[in-house]
Amino acid sequence: MERYYAGIDIGSTMTKAVIVGETIVASVIGPTGPEHRKLADKVMEKALNQAGLRFEDVTYIVSTGYGRVNVPFADRQVTEITCHAKGLHSLLPTVKTIIDIGGQDSKGIKIDGGKVTSFVMNDKCAAGTGRFLEVIAETLGVPLEKLGEVSLSAESPAAISNTCTVFAEHEVINKLSTGEKITNLVAGVHDAVATRVYALVKKLNVEPDIAITGGGAKNVGLVKALEGKFGCALLVPPEPLITGALGAALVGKERYEHALGSGQTLTRSGQGLQEARLFS
């Protein structure tokens, strides 16, 4: 009988769920926004429906992401660092360095055969994260999902010198008022984010192949700017938002099978599908 393992990744702006058997049988990306964060159970429910499974059919569930401790129906919590490494390695096994650009933080992870060897995180400053791009997109009136595309038509990226998001927003408004083109401003903003991320990730002994995950990976302008900094093409997984949840499912699978191999059985938490705690 095939066993199924689920991973649920509660990020700062997205909730993702993946179920794996021999392959990925379901993946769901939940809605954004603070009011939805506690609805991890709904995202999980959608994933179960997609796979045609019942909650009881899942052998083991691992939660990850910043909200991992708040998922009552998870059997184990594992950090997003470990899960990104595991998930990405399963998709792109040649990758040795991962850049993850999420809504509220960015990370660099060095891996060797799926095992984390070192990592760095920017968790104190919005510059270098998706939040920076969100703020600027709003200021310029460009839809977030179009931001990357707009940057590609820039003639000459504008220099954005402020690393603080609030002051960078002010700087963008000033430049806009002096007649700078939106395309150049958007490209300049991508360059500023890429510069911050590059400085962060370079603290690791970066080795190719390099992959990018998280919401930042969906922004073609940011990917291009980062490729310019790193001097090589970045690999982008087919769905860069789910690597953490996929990794969580795979960690669960590995743990369960390892326990079986040692003559033990990991038991489920016994909790049914419930809302995530402490978000309201």
Add this chain to the structure above:
Amino acid sequence: MAEGKKPRSLATQAAAKIAKFVRGNMSATLKAKEEGKKVAYAYINDGQDEIMRAMDIVPAWGESFAGVCAAKRDAEKYLQKAEADNFSRSLCTYATCTIGFDMWREELGGQTPPDAPWGGMARPDMIIGSAQQLCDPRFKWPQATQHYLQDVPVFVGNMYYPPWDPNRNHHEQEAIYVKYAKAELLELVRFCEKHTGKKMDWDRLAGLVDLTEKTWNLFIDTYELRKAIPTPMDTGDAMNTMVPITFNLATQDAYDYYKDLNDELILKNEKKQGVIENEKYRLLWGAGLPSWFALGDFQYFNDKGAVFPAEVTYRNAEKIERLDLPATNDPLERIAWRWVRFWTHWYDKARKRPGSSPKVERIIEYIEDYKCDGVVFHSAFSCRSWHAGIIHQAEILRKVYGDIPILIMEGDIVDISSYNEVDTHNRIDAFIETVDAYKRKGN
């Protein structure tokens, strides 16, 4: 108003006594003023302890005061004071915290600012600075302080040691550095004599040098008891038990303290009583001063099954026989040799491992001696002396020693605005998972 903080539980009774020790040092400066004794602003690990003690000068330690302010989460008012006078937020926050305190006291006509943690420090009669032994901000810190305490005389001595060069035999240069250091120490003696009106008692000084050497030996013997598995004391405690060796060197109190700690650790080892019940991971605190406002993070490591049986930070002593000091009866020369050799005695070992450096060699020695599974560095942004080299050390360590899990934490010694508890704990979680994965795969 001070923010709330989690209490840290300590593994040893000796560590629990340290608050009284620190408080005693601070109140001693206030009492000294009442008794007409001279008080000097002093700076740690500068080779000047025995001279001050021999001249009955009471040291007021800015680094200790700033640490107390940070631990009580009550430093911001002093940092802001200094910042308002254009001191950059990225300068050493030990310095800016105490300068802010000094500024405020001068504004109050010499009265201690209200609600100063543990009563604050006394206004000094002199400032005895030293640079280069430990960190470069201490060149300018005493001078910047004098900007506000203009009637207070300043002495800044320099205790250099040969720089690391893998292609050069530093032993050929050591005597020159010792000669220079001795001359600086003699200058300090003259400075102290001038400002205390007393003559140096050279026999007393020699006796205090003997006491310091005895204390160094006992300190290392005591800390080596932590090699036991499970370890009876970890870095969370050592950030307390470092006080006597750091701030009370050349006093009987310091020696007696380590005698008590030694007895306690022997007893704990006999009972196999570790810091935690189930010691799963042994880590080395590889470099960096801690965030004094977040010492509870050591508890967080402990809760994950991790202990720190050793640390580089504040292990500022060595077995005297290991330093192989030349014989001399001159107490100043003995101090100079001891400190120069303290910094250079890893050079020979580092030279034997191509690509290594003395700092990395020291880390490797502790990893092996204390059977550590990973290394944690703390990059305190305002402590340039540690902060700047940490990534380089981590890279060299991996290159010359091999693949070992390394965590670089980020924060500051005093400035709490640099710290985010949730994210720090997230990093620790990820690191522990990494160490666990290494151990499971037998790396």
